[in-house]
Amino acid sequence: MKAAELMIKCLEREGVEYIFGVPGEENLDIMDALLDSSIEFVVTRHETNAAFMAGTYGRLTGKPGVCLATLGPGATNLLTGVANSNMDHSPIVAITGQAGLDRQHKISHQYYDLVSIFEPVTKWNTQVKKAEIIPEVVRKAFDVAQGDKPGATHIDLPEDIAAMEVDGNPLDISEPTTMEAGDRVIKEAAKLIEKAKHPLILAGMGVERGQAEESLRVFAEKADLPVVHTFMGKGAISWKNDLSLLTAGISGKDYITCGFAQSDLIIAIGFDMAEYPPKNWNPDGESPILHIDTTEAETDANYPVKHSVIGDINENLKQLEKVISSMERDNKWVAEVREKTLNEFQSYADDTSFPVKPQKIIHDLRDVMNDEDIVISDVGAHKMWMARMYHTFKPNTCLISNGLASMGIAVPAAISAKMIHPERNVVAVVGDGAFQMSSAELETAMRLNLPIIILLWRDGGYGLIEWKQMKEFNRPSNIKFGNPDFIQLAKSYGFEAIGIEEGGELKDAIKKAAELNKPVLIDCPVDYSENMKLTEKLGEILC
Numbered sequence: 001m002k003a004a005e006l007m008i009k010c011l012e013r014e015g016v017e018y019i020f021g022v023p024g025e026e027n028l029d030i031m032d033a034l035l036d037s038s039i040e041f042v043v044t045r046h047e048t049n050a051a052f053m054a055g056t057y058g059r060l061t062g063k064p065g066v067c068l069a070t071l072g073p074g075a076t077n078l079l080t081g082v083a084n085s086n087m088d089h090s091p092i093v094a095i096t097g098q099a100g101l102d103r104q105h106k107i108s109h110q111y112y113d114l115v116s117i118f119e120p121v122t123k124w125n126t127q128v129k130k131a132e133i134i135p136e137v138v139r140k141a142f143d144v145a146q147g148d149k150p151g152a153t154h155i156d157l158p159e160d161i162a163a164m165e166v167d168g169n170p171l172d173i174s175e176p177t178t179m180e181a182g183d184r185v186i187k188e189a190a191k192l193i194e195k196a197k198h199p200l201i202l203a204g205m206g207v208e209r210g211q212a213e214e215s216l217r218v219f220a221e222k223a224d225l226p227v228v229h230t231f232m233g234k235g236a237i238s239w240k241n242d243l244s245l246l247t248a249g250i251s252g253k254d255y256i257t258c259g260f261a262q263s264d265l266i267i268a269i270g271f272d273m274a275e276y277p278p279k280n281w282n283p284d285g286e287s288p289i290l291h292i293d294t295t296e297a298e299t300d301a302n303y304p305v306k307h308s309v310i311g312d313i314n315e316n317l318k319q320l321e322k323v324i325s326s327m328e329r330d331n332k333w334v335a336e337v338r339e340k341t342l343n344e345f346q347s348y349a350d351d352t353s354f355p356v357k358p359q360k361i362i363h364d365l366r367d368v369m370n371d372e373d374i375v376i377s378d379v380g381a382h383k384m385w386m387a388r389m390y391h392t393f394k395p396n397t398c399l400i401s402n403g404l405a406s407m408g409i410a411v412p413a414a415i416s417a418k419m420i421h422p423e424r425n426v427v428a429v430v431g432d433g434a435f436q437m438s439s440a441e442l443e444t445a446m447r448l449n450l451p452i453i454i455l456l457w458r459d460g461g462y463g464l465i466e467w468k469q470m471k472e473f474n475r476p477s478n479i480k481f482g483n484p485d486f487i488q489l490a491k492s493y494g495f496e497a498i499g500i501e502e503g504g505e506l507k508d509a510i511k512k513a514a515e516l517n518k519p520v521l522i523d524c525p526v527d528y529s530e531n532m533k534l535t536e537k538l539g540e541i542l543c
Contacts, residue, residue: 051081206270
């Protein structure tokens with residue numbers, strides 16, 4: 001068979017369902033081999049979006065998503081999405097077509113050394129220089145991508161290698177081993193928690209990756225430990241649980257600031273520093289850290305690790321729960337923080353002002369969505385509001401990229417999420433700036449007949465940057481832009497389109513979109529004057 005056919009057989013052995021990408025000249029043999037494969041190739045309108053889709057597949061399934069591009073601009077377009085997955089710890093395998101080995105020694109059309117380019121944004125990457133090594137290369141790429149911590153790998157396949165004749169077979173897949181901390185380590189962690197007067201759990205995305213949310217809940221309730229989520233850890237414990245302190249991560253003060261300030265032990269579980277810099281919640285580095293994760297902690301002056309519990313998070317939490325004493329702590333402050341946050345959320349339920357306030361948009365969205373429905377936030381001012389106020393019942397029901405945090409992710413991510421969970425409502429929450437970076441994928445959603453909902457927050461500018469400019473300099477700089485008629489744009493792709501013209505229309509519009517069971521865009525003007533009002537309000541918090 002051709003080497004390209006062997007690669008496809010190896011991908012099939014890995015259980016690959018989809019490859020997201022854009023075909024090109026240097027991956028002709030791969031594209032032809034796919035015609036005889038069980039793998040579905042999903043043609044995207046931009047390579048970055050292909051990587052976003054693959055990364056979302058990886059996050060939601062735990063299995064590496066796969067994306068494909070050709071060399072040169074195809075590969076460099078792919079790079080942003082690969083970097084996003086790597087920093088978000090979503091498993092992904094990127095494959096690039098490449099110039100033949102016979103022209104890589106000289107300046108050549110569209111040729112760059114892609115292994116060098118991808119090296120900083122992947123856990124591992126390589127070029128296939130002999131057809132016979134393809135089974136080893138593919139097996140290693142998948143093994144490394146989903147190992148602790150998950151991330152991106154990259155395979156570069158020169159076109160002359162892809163066309164070679166080769167004998168070979170995919171390698172067998174071995175079951176991953178589960179590592180647990182020893183008894184001494186578990187008991188020492190339990191002692192630290194029992195001695196602490198005001199311990200606090202900071203739950204990161206690793207809780208979801210380790211499918212440890214139930215173990216976390218049981219452990220937290222037994223030891224009476226309040227839990228705060230990072231943006232990416234949302235849903236680690238239900239927002240209805242009295243121990244949930246909801247979400248932290250907005251820069252500056254918030255109600256939870258006081259909880260971090262008085263904590264004498266912060267139990268960081270599945271926490272990645274890219275999610276929420278320690279200097280923001282432990283500014284003096286005085287609060288000791290109990291680090292519970294799959295890998296040792298990154299060195300950081302504001303993250304002083306007192307003790308580490310390394311290994312399978314789910315199993316280690318179960319062991320901790322067994323040895324720790326049942327406790328009742330003086331957690332009156334937890335109820336006060338919850339009350340302030342939830343009252344703020346509820347206070348906008350009947351707001352009818354127009355343009356619509358961010359708080360009202362989120363309230364109506366949460367009111368309509370079911371517990372397991374998936375909402376994906378793009379990057380912008382709306383991300384801060386969504387992270388802070390869209391409360392979750394379960395993990396992976398509010399996806400927020402907060403590692404690389406690339407604009408344009410929500411629409412392609414929603415497409416991928418709907419492919420994985422067709423039974424759930426999937427909503428892309430996106431600003432007008434980010435939307436125009438990936439709006440071409442509306443055609444992809446229509447072609448695949450995926451009834452996603454796009455909730456567009458329209459303000460005609462880069463709202464998050466303006467918010468930060470106003471905080472820093474009290475004046476905006478170069479953040480405004482023009483927009484097309486989004487209603488007509490969506491309709492031109494075949495979407496249903498709903499324009500919000502009054503403050504009280506949004507909830508019914510979201511309900512209608514969910515009932516239509518077809519692709520829908522909701523164009524909602526947003527009042528971002530609320531940004532600075534929130535900044536002023538939070539600045540008045542006294543612990």
